[in-house]
Amino acid sequence: MLLALGIGLPLVTDGDxxxxxxxxxxxxxxxxxxxxxxxxxVTGEERPDGSDDLSFPxxxxxxxxxxxxxxxxxxxxxxxxxxxxxxxIAESRVELDxxxxxxxxxxxxxxxxxxxxxxxxxxGLLLFPIIExxxxxxxxxxxxxx
Numbered sequence: 001m002l003l004a005l006g007i008g009l010p011l012v013t014d015g016d017x018x019x020x021x022x023x024x025x026x027x028x029x030x031x032x033x034x035x036x037x038x039x040x041x042v043t044g045e046e047r048p049d050g051s052d053d054l055s056f057p058x059x060x061x062x063x064x065x066x067x068x069x070x071x072x073x074x075x076x077x078x079x080x081x082x083x084x085x086x087x088x089i090a091e092s093r094v095e096l097d098x099x100x101x102x103x104x105x106x107x108x109x110x111x112x113x114x115x116x117x118x119x120x121x122x123x124g125l126l127l128f129p130i131i132e133x134x135x136x137x138x139x140x141x142x143x144x145x146x
Contacts, residue, residue, distance in 0.1 A: 061107030
């Protein structure tokens with residue numbers, strides 16, 4: 001729910017910046033999840049419930065904190081609610097025995113700092129909008145350099 005709200009909110013509230021905010025938030029979430037999924041494959045930590053070996057880091061915490069950081073930038077007056085929601089999601093992953101505390105802390109840090117990195121880029125990390133008002137061209141480009 002938090003992820004859907006965070007990605008959809010710009011379309012409703014951000015006026016002329018709606019497409020840019022939407023794409024930048026998606027970029028932060030996608031990039032942070034790619035980092036998280038790569039780490040899961042490398043570390044192979046078993047979950048507390050023993051269901052698989054993809055515990056570290058928490059993807060839910062990663063996405064929640066990436067969204068919280070982005071939306072807090074665009075809507076500073078709502079920052080407390082975004083971070084509270086992200087913290088509750090992270091806490092629920094531990095309570096559900098799907099992750100250890102260090103898994104959600106690592107996921108939260110990855111999500112937050114990837115979003116912070118996104119916000120300091122002029123065009124985004126992986127995706128950036130192509131908007132040319134004169135020609136009416138709108139699209140998305142993917143960065144291929146690392």
